Amino acid sequence: MRALLAFLLSGLAICVGLPVxxxxxxxxxxxxxxxxxxxxxxxxxxxxxxxxxxxxxxxxxxxxxxxxxxxxxxxxxxxxxxxxxxxxxxxxxxxxxxxxxxxxxxxxxxxxxxxxxxxxxxxxxxxxxxxxxxxxxxxxxxxxxxxxxxxxxxxxxxAPLAERFPTLLPAVTAGNDIQAGFAQFQKNCLACHRLNGAGDSQFGPDLNLPHNPTEYLAGDFLRQYIRDPQSMRRWPQGRMPGFSPQVLSDAELQQLLAYLRHMAGRKQHSPEQNRF
Structure with a gap:
């Protein structure tokens, strides 16, 4: 009787979608x-x-x-x-x-x-x-x-990102704003996106291949998209969050954009991408 009761309860849990x-x-x-x-x-x-x-x-x-x-x-x-x-x-x-x-x-x-x-x-x-x-x-x-x-x-x-994915790195001659933008990219973007095929995320699109968003979002549109994606493109399945000034300050956003613009001129396929 006890075994039957346990079986019935586990079946009920499955029916209502509860993890058992x-x-x-x-x-x-x-x-x-x-x-x-x-x-x-x-x-x-x-x-x-x-x-x-x-x-x-x-x-x-x-x-x-x-x-x-x-x-x-x-x-x-x-x-x-x-x-x-x-x-x-x-x-x-x-x-x-x-x-x-x-x-x-x-x-x-x-x-x-x-x-x-x-x-x-x-x-x-x-x-x-x-x-x-x-x-x-x-x-x-x-x-x-x-x-x-x-x-x-x-x-x-x-291992650190610079060792695992060298194709993410800006040029050694890049200015401080671009280097700081790379740090912002690691913190805010790399969890969802790859760049030059480099990165471990399987979540969002690559941000440099085949095109960098700075190449097809002119003017202030990319900044607006990062702040509030749904204000640019209403898409019920869209999963990108908006990055408010409390999360990503205007100065930090400017650094991130500087890094993306810089990397638009450094397109290359990472060795890791060739495995897929």
Whole structure:
């Protein structure tokens, strides 16, 4: 009788779309590969219920059961470079130092309880789970929205971008504004886009091949598109967020545009692209 009841309850959960089984997070770190189940993380002694005001994904205050991310990053040094990969191909490039911080900004891995799933991100959409990187005091380290990856399935240590993807680099003679624009591109664009075929994201289009947006969006249109994509092209399936001045200042946006214009003259296929 008990077995029959369990079977019926699991069938009901499936019918209403609730997750029944724990899901896994893979960590590829200096000490080797670790796989954590959501149930294991939820029962860790350092798991806490935290409040995140103005959550980036849900656009409102949220509460999560979460683990300090630094506690999971065994063997990671402040100078290391990490990448968080989501189910949909979003690949956030992350400096390790803020992730390891214990004061000021603090990174948490929010864990969705399979028995108590989070709300959907929008009607007909899944939740931000199973794992979501959230921040306390993000302004202390100028943490931007692209550094809040959700639906995360893997976190891994990788070589710096300059080593992995040299075709992203501006010319060594490029001015300071272009070099600063490259930093803005890494922070705000590379999680979704490739450039010259370089990058790990499988999410958005390449921003230089076959054409750079500075080549086909004249005048102030590219700036307007970055600020508010739907103001330029109403597309229900459009997933690019707008970058407000609070996220990307006018000066930083100018730097990003300078980098894109510069790279329009440096089109080249990366060796990585040839593998696809």
């Amino acid at each position: 089984f724990a899901v896994e997070l893979t960590l590829e770190l200096p000490g080797g590969t670790q796989v954590w189940q959501s149930t294991e993380l939820l029962t860790r002694p350092d798991a806490q219920t935290i409040q995140i005001p103005g959550d980036v994904a849900y656009k409102r205050d949220m509460h999560y059961r979460a683990v300090p991310l630094a506690a999971l990053l065994k063997g990671v040094a402040p100078g290391d470079h990490l990448q968080a990969v989501a189910r949909d191909g979003f690949a956030a490039e992350l400096a390790a130092a803020p992730l390891l911080a214990q004061q000021g900004e603090r990174a948490w891995l929010a864990v969705e309880d399979p028995a108590q799933p989070w709300p959907p991100l929008a009607k007909g959409k899944p939740s931000a789970g199973p794992f979501y990187l959230v921040w306390e005091s993000p302004r202390a380290a100028a943490i931007g929205p692209e550094q809040w990856p959700f639906q995360v399935v893997r976190i891994r240590r990788l």
